[in-house]
Amino acid sequence: MSVDATALPRFESFRTRGARLVVDADWSGVDEVRALLDADAFARALSVETGTRGRTATAFFALRDGARVWLRPVRHGGLLAPLWGSNLLGLGRPLRELRVCAALRARGAPVPRVLFVVGQRRGPFWSAVLGTSYERDTRDGLSLLTAGMEPAALAAATRAAARAVRRFHDAGGRHADLHLGNLLFRARDTGFEALVIDLDRGHAGAPPDASRRMRELMRLYRSLVKRGLDARVGARGVARFLHVYCAGDRQLRRALLAALPREWRRIARHRWSWALRT
Secondary structure (H helix, E strand, O other), X not given: OOOOHHHOOOEEEEEEOOEEEEEEOOOOOHXXXXXXXXXXXXXXXXXXXXXXXXXXXXXXXXXXXXXEEEEEEOOOOHHHHHHHOOOXXXXXXXXXXXXXXXHHHHOOOOOOOEEEEEEEEEOOEEEEEXXXXXXXXXXXXXXXXXXXXXXXXXXHHHHHHHHHHHHHHHOOEEOOOOOHHHEEEEEEOOEEEXXXXXXXXXXXXXXXXXXXXXHHHHHHHHHHHHOOOHHHHHHHHHHHHHHHHHOOOHHHHHHHHHOHHHHHHHHHHHHHHHHHHO
16 A cells, blocks of 8 residues: 555654654654653653553653653563563664554554653663554543443444544554553543554555465453453344444455454463463
8 A cells, every 4th residue: 555655744753862762853842852862851750650461560751831741661561571570771672663553553553642752771782662642532532431331332333443444444454452541532422433552563565465464463362361351242232343343345355254263273272271370
C-alpha cells in the first residue's frame, strides 16, 4: 500500500552529550518536551506513575496548555526481562515504533499518534520513553471486559474491535503482541470506537496474508482464554467478531478458516504451559 509522503510527519532530532530526542516537528509541545533531555527532568517525569500497562509502569507529561502526553518506558519482555529490564543497546527499537505508527496513521489505521522518543544514555546502555498523544475517556479491552458489560455494550465493543483490527491489517499493520490490553476503547453515542496500541516490534508493509491475520486474531483470542474471559464473550461473540472483521468478504473468511486448525493447536500447546505455571 502506497503512502502519501505529505501525510507523514516531519521529525526533528535534538541531542545533548548523553541524550537524544526525536519528535514530531508539527506538534505544539516540541519546545516543552525538550526539557526531558535533562536526566533529572527525565527521571522526575517517570516518577509520577499512573498505573501499569503491559510490562511496565506508565506516566503522564503535562503541557502548559493542559494537554497530556502518555509516557511509556521501553522495556524488554519475555526471557530477557529479568536480565535487561529497560537497558537498550540503542534507540533503534523505539524509533522504529515511532515510524511504524506514523506510517500506519498516514494510511488510515486506527493507531494513536506517537509524538516523540527520548533516550538517556548510561554508560554503554540507553533507557528510552515513547510519548504518545493521550486518548481521553478510554479504557483498554482487559479493564473494560473484567469490569462487566451489558450484552448490548459487549456486542458493540466486539464490533468496534473487529473493525479496528481489520483496518489495521488492511493498512499493512502487523502487531507483535495483539491482546486485550492493546485495544483501547472509547464509548460513543453509537457504540464504541477502538484503537490498536503498543506497536513495539510491529511492522508497516503490505497487508498481511490470511495466515498472518488469523495468527494475530487468535493471539487476541488466547488473551481471553488465558484470563478465563472467553466465556464472557462466548461463541456468539467470537462469531460476531469474525463476521464484522470479514465485512462480507467470503474469500477472506474461507482463507482465515483454512488457517484456523493450526491456531487451535497453538492454543492447545499454550493451555499446557499455562497449566504448568499454576
